[in-house]
Amino acid sequence: MKYRRLGKTELNVSVIGLGTWQFGGEWGKQFTQDEVDAILDKGQELGINLIDTAECYGDHLSEAFIGNYIGRRKREDWIIATKFGHHFHERFTRTDMYGAQDVQKQLDSSLKALQTDYIDLYQFHSGPDTAFDNDELWTMLDKQKQAGKIRHLGTSIGSNDNLHQTEASTKVHSEAIQVVYNRLDRTPEQRVFPSCERQDLGVLARVPLASGYLSGKYKPGAVFDKTDVRHRHDPENTRRKLEEVERIAREEVPEGVNMAEWALAWCLRHPAVSAVIPGCKNPAQVESNANAAKLVTE
Template sequence: MKYRKLGSTGLEVSVIGVGTWQFGGEWGKNFVQDEVDAILDQAGELGLNLIDTAECYGDHLSERLIGDYLARRKREDWIVATKFGHHFQGHLEREQLWSADEVLKQLDDSLRALKSEYVDLYQFHSGTDQQFDNDKLWSMLDRQVQAGKIRHLGVSISASGSGRHQTESASSVGARAIQVVYNRLDRQPEEEILPLCLQHQLGVLARVPLASGYLSGKYKPGAVFRQGDVRERHNPDTRRNQLQEVAEIAANEVPPGTDMAQWALAWCLRHSAVSAVIPGCKNVQQVISNAAAAELL
């Protein structure tokens, strides 16, 4: 495994992390503790040390599964990133919670779920610029940093909107990392966000690096996803067009004999701004495959 500094945080993160939205049950599968234990054990054995989760991946469900695991392992071996601003209400349904008091409650609930006294990276989660520009919120969060509940602050910018304002303002609110959707099918961050991150010394976590699995190479243009899978709600025409583009990428850009998913992860990591990618994984085999992408760098 290879490691990179996460911006100016001082954290050394594995270039391949573990995304855990799937643990919340919105990707067509419900996880039990033994499955999560096996995934994280395998990740640890391969040198992965970064786990990314959120309060709304289930009602703190992903965090609880991770917390139960961490309670039986060495907490200091892992860098745990979670998020705030939403409350799970059902499949892909969220309540927005952005006041300082509401977020403080979310933080304490997340720490209880994670069975940890601190979170390594606490991220503003896909909020609007108006929700971001809240001095009381950031003052409260700074106090939690001083109290040791949070090691570092970050911003997970929304997939909608440019994200420029929040990226430019991150340092002024004490945030040291940006999480952004970035993959071979979505290169928009290359225009503004990634250059700004380099300019301001912000670490970058690339989420959805496999474009919701489309860049895994497993799906053809006419693919149909089962009920309960997030991808079922994707626009059919957009999905068809993206999978057609994936087929062209596979034919023209992926070297013969190279696993497409591993190529796609390494593609993200070749940008100098990107610290780590955080692909999801549903089983041990996917963890092994994801980790192998580091060998292509």
């Protein structure tokens, strides 16, 4: 495994992290604690130290799985990033909750679910600019930092071209940006990444495999059943993406190299990117993801 500094946080994160949206059940699979334990054990075995989760991956369900695991391990072995701003109701249904008092309650609920006294990176979760620009929210969060409940603040931008929230990061003491970035969507390279580099913000690249399209497993015409999150995607857009994936596999991926591993390493080639946070359903996928670190040259 290789490690990089997460911007001005000075946290030393593994370049491959563990994304955990799937633990909330919206990938069409209900996880057990034993399955989560096996995934996290494999990650630790391979040198992964970064876990990214959120308050609304289930109603703190993903956090609770992680907390149960962490509670039986060494807390200091892991860098835990979670998020705030939504209340989960049912599959793909959430209510925005960005008010200072609401977020303070969310923070306490996350700490309880995660079975920890502190969160390493607490991220504003894909909210509108009007919610982000609330001084009362960031004042409350700064007080929680002073109280030791939060080590660092971050922003998970909903639009991967949200320059407003990225540019305002230093002002609100946000030290990291999470953004959708992959070989099929290079939008952040234009404005967000240059701003991150100017401010020394860490960057977590989410959806680095483009919802699995860059795994190399699917061909144009693939149909996803109703339990798969990709069933919600526009069919024509899916077809175009998979045709582009075929071209990339043919023209860009070196012969003999696993496409998913190549796609993760491709994200990490950009100097602004600190780590990628792919999801995984089992220990074998964790191992495949971790193998991408071998393709990273710096």
